Amino acid sequence: MDYLLIQVLNGVQLGLLMFLLAAGLTLTFGIMDLVNLAHGSLYMVGAYLAWTFITWTDSFVLGALLALPATFVVGVLLEMTVVRRLYARDHLDQVLATFGLILFFNDLVRLVWGPAGKSIAVPSFLSHTVQILPGVPYPAYRFALIVVGSLVALLLAWLVARTRMGMLIRAGASNRRMIAALGVNIELLFSLVFGLGAVFAGLAGLMAAPIASVKIGMGDDILILAFVIIVIGGIGSIKGAFVAAMIVGQIDIVGRAFLPELLKAFLPPASASAAAPAISQVLIYVLMAAVLVWRPTGLFGQRT
Amino acid sequence: MTAKLFGSATIALAALALQPAGAQQSVKIGFVSTFSGPQAAIGEDMRRSVELAKEHLGGKIAGKPIEIVYEDDQFKPDVGKARSEKLVQQDKVSFVAGYIWSNVLLASLKTVTDEGDTILISANAGPSQIAGELCNKNYFSTSWQNDQTPMAMGDYLNTKGVKSLYVVGPNYAAGKDMLAGVKRTYKGKLLGEDYTKWPDQLDFSAELTKIAQAKPDGIFIFYPGAHGVQFVKQWVQAGLNKTVPLYQVFSIDAITLPQQGEAALGTLGAQEWVNDLPNEQNKRYVADFKKKHNVYPSYYGAQSYDAIMLIASAAEALKGDLSNKDKVRAELKKANFKSLRGDFKFNTNQFPIQNFYIQETVKDAAGMMTVKTIATAVKDGKDAYYDKCSMK
Numbered sequence: 001m002d003y004l005l006i007q008v009l010n011g012v013q014l015g016l017l018m019f020l021l022a023a024g025l026t027l028t029f030g031i032m033d034l035v036n037l038a039h040g041s042l043y044m045v046g047a048y049l050a051w052t053f054i055t056w057t058d059s060f061v062l063g064a065l066l067a068l069p070a071t072f073v074v075g076v077l078l079e080m081t082v083v084r085r086l087y088a089r090d091h092l093d094q095v096l097a098t099f100g101l102i103l104f105f106n107d108l109v110r111l112v113w114g115p116a117g118k119s120i121a122v123p124s125f126l127s128h129t130v131q132i133l134p135g136v137p138y139p140a141y142r143f144a145l146i147v148v149g150s151l152v153a154l155l156l157a158w159l160v161a162r163t164r165m166g167m168l169i170r171a172g173a174s175n176r177r178m179i180a181a182l183g184v185n186i187e188l189l190f191s192l193v194f195g196l197g198a199v200f201a202g203l204a205g206l207m208a209a210p211i212a213s214v215k216i217g218m219g220d221d222i223l224i225l226a227f228v229i230i231v232i233g234g235i236g237s238i239k240g241a242f243v244a245a246m247i248v249g250q251i252d253i254v255g256r257a258f259l260p261e262l263l264k265a266f267l268p269p270a271s272a273s274a275a276a277p278a279i280s281q282v283l284i285y286v287l288m289a290a291v292l293v294w295r296p297t298g299l300f301g302q303r304t
Numbered sequence: 305m306t307a308k309l310f311g312s313a314t315i316a317l318a319a320l321a322l323q324p325a326g327a328q329q330s331v332k333i334g335f336v337s338t339f340s341g342p343q344a345a346i347g348e349d350m351r352r353s354v355e356l357a358k359e360h361l362g363g364k365i366a367g368k369p370i371e372i373v374y375e376d377d378q379f380k381p382d383v384g385k386a387r388s389e390k391l392v393q394q395d396k397v398s399f400v401a402g403y404i405w406s407n408v409l410l411a412s413l414k415t416v417t418d419e420g421d422t423i424l425i426s427a428n429a430g431p432s433q434i435a436g437e438l439c440n441k442n443y444f445s446t447s448w449q450n451d452q453t454p455m456a457m458g459d460y461l462n463t464k465g466v467k468s469l470y471v472v473g474p475n476y477a478a479g480k481d482m483l484a485g486v487k488r489t490y491k492g493k494l495l496g497e498d499y500t501k502w503p504d505q506l507d508f509s510a511e512l513t514k515i516a517q518a519k520p521d522g523i524f525i526f527y528p529g530a531h532g533v534q535f536v537k538q539w540v541q542a543g544l545n546k547t548v549p550l551y552q553v554f555s556i557d558a559i560t561l562p563q564q565g566e567a568a569l570g571t572l573g574a575q576e577w578v579n580d581l582p583n584e585q586n587k588r589y590v591a592d593f594k595k596k597h598n599v600y601p602s603y604y605g606a607q608s609y610d611a612i613m614l615i616a617s618a619a620e621a622l623k624g625d626l627s628n629k630d631k632v633r634a635e636l637k638k639a640n641f642k643s644l645r646g647d648f649k650f651n652t653n654q655f656p657i658q659n660f661y662i663q664e665t666v667k668d669a670a671g672m673m674t675v676k677t678i679a680t681a682v683k684d685g686k687d688a689y690y691d692k693c694s695m696k
Contacts, residue, residue: 116342117530
């Protein structure tokens with residue numbers, strides 16, 4: 001039972017990280033109709049900036065707090081210089097241009113921070129275990145990830161559902177021409193939304209850094225999953241991104257924790273534990289395909 | 305006008321005279337390793353050791369300058385293969401050395417040894433396939449066959465009386481060999497066996513939770529470089545370091561220790577080379593390396609140093625004439641050089657027959673994390689695949 005609980009928590013923690021990345025992606029895709037492949041680059045930039053600030057201030061929390069506004073600035077600058085020019089173009093042009101941005105960011109990071117990759121240590125006050133239930137230890141840093149991730153998800157839900165900016169975001173997601181016609185400063189809104197997406201991606205990057213590694217191209221692998229999540233959840237829907245990220249997180253953990261044992265019943269152990277992650281990867285795509293057949297706009301997407 | 309013409313002619317002649325003596329006149333060695341990304345620290349350690357070997361040779365082999373062309377495999381098999389092809393076809397090197405990763409080596413093997421008919425010296429990777437059915441007259445190793453180091457660890461776990469074990473490693477050629485190796489010799493109870501996605505999985509939460517549930521007497525891991533750093537840190541974060549000791553191969557070393565820090569203290573591992581092996585050449589290598597870079601060298605570096613010294617021994621014996629490949633191979637096969645691990649012989653499959661040691665993670669007198677030899681686990685060990693090799 002404890003084992004199950006911990007594995008479920010592992011899945012929640014992974015899901016929350018992916019949600020942070022997917023949230024920005026679904027906003028830019030849903031509201032600005034922009035396919036931004038370079039979203040993973042912002043995840044990487046956030047992690048590298050965090051590394052710089054953490055090294056500089058010698059404090060994880062302080063470094064993280066400085067890295068977030070810095071990532072916001074990078075996001076807004078990127079929107080104003082490059083991305084803004086892409087809104088009117090079709091999706092293929094956007095894919096091409098933002099793919100170029102990935103290459104640009106990867107080489108920029110190589111120039112600034114060098115090719116070797118960095119590592120961020122887990123802050124010392126979180127490098128032990130906490131008892132989530134009496135006698136059930138869980139790594140404190142991962143627990144903190146769950147807490148921070150949940151808080152950010154709540155904050156985002158509040159922002160979208162209860163504030164004026166959120167109202168504009170929702171309006172933009174359902175009909176963007178209409179809100180422009182109503183006299184909303186759409187340029188400013190888009191810059192802010194893009195910057196906000198960058199902050200969430202950067203937050204995901206810096207929180208993942210201590211349990212992964214800060215390296216060039218770190219966002220490229222996870223970006224594909226983030227796209228799958230926003231497609232499952234419904235493009236433009238924050239709630240959809242959250243639910244889909246949670247489902248994908250659990251599928252991933254099932255593939256690593258439970259499927260191997262199941263497969264070992266009729267396969268040699270080496271093949272079983274090799275096949276299980278592959279099957280869970282496939283399951284994620286099967287889920288996406290099923291959702292697309294059942295609800296072409298995703299679980300919480302706008303019906304058209 | 306004449307003066308001007310004369311002037312340019314002199315410059316042209318001078319330029320000719322200044323040109324390096326031409327490709328045939330140098331001993332040209334290609335070196336493939338990982339120089340970018342999170343595993344770049346390993347490549348850097350190897351490069352430093354190659355440069356040190358070059359320096360110890362006085363920059364020359366048999367009177368000819370040593371020319372080393374480094375190529376970055378970017379930790380990817382396809383890139384490694386393309387870079388190897390470039391070294392053989394375009395740079396026309398006489399030897400290709402290096403290779404950290406078994407999957408990169410397997411992808412590059414035929415390109416170098418068969419299509420290029422060039423001698424390949426692995427300074428790290430030792431996939432079982434190449435020790436057995438894929439063995440090749442152009443392939444030499446100054447490292448080991450993958451299974452051997454974990455086999456030594458398994459032997460030691462038996463003598464130490466570790467009753468049950470949980471083994472974890474990455475799901476690629478070397479990971480499978482390493483876990484096969486420890487399972488071949490370990491006699492206790494195997495409580496679990498997990499393979500993780502390589503190279504993208506750095507989060508071991510699910511596996512560590514399973515280990516905590518299984519309550520083994522020990523964990524055995526193979527996670528090189530950045531992955532080893534993460535596994536050891538997460539093992540501590542999960543609090544498992546208090547209950548389950550960690551036994552490892554290639555996961556705690558001079559590359560990873562600066563980041564693992566005290567978390568790794570007291571852990572045991574197996575290795576064919578340790579920085580405190582008491583032979584003269586090793587003392588000189590470690591001292592010079594530390595003086596230059598202020599860190600300990602790793603076995604990756606030591607094996608790379610040995611690869612260059614092996615090449616030098618063959619080229620010296622042939623007085624620098626590398627044109628007859630049969631003669632070069634015959635000389636290499638003698639392993640007539642002072643290896644940093646002490647002398648070794650090549651087996652029929654051209655992998656070393658050598659000792660394996662057990663090392664403990666400690667702090668040195670200056671407070672720097674390092675490893676020291678505590679026991680000899682295997683004497684003159686041969687790999688388990690050489691009888692499948694067609695070369696006898």
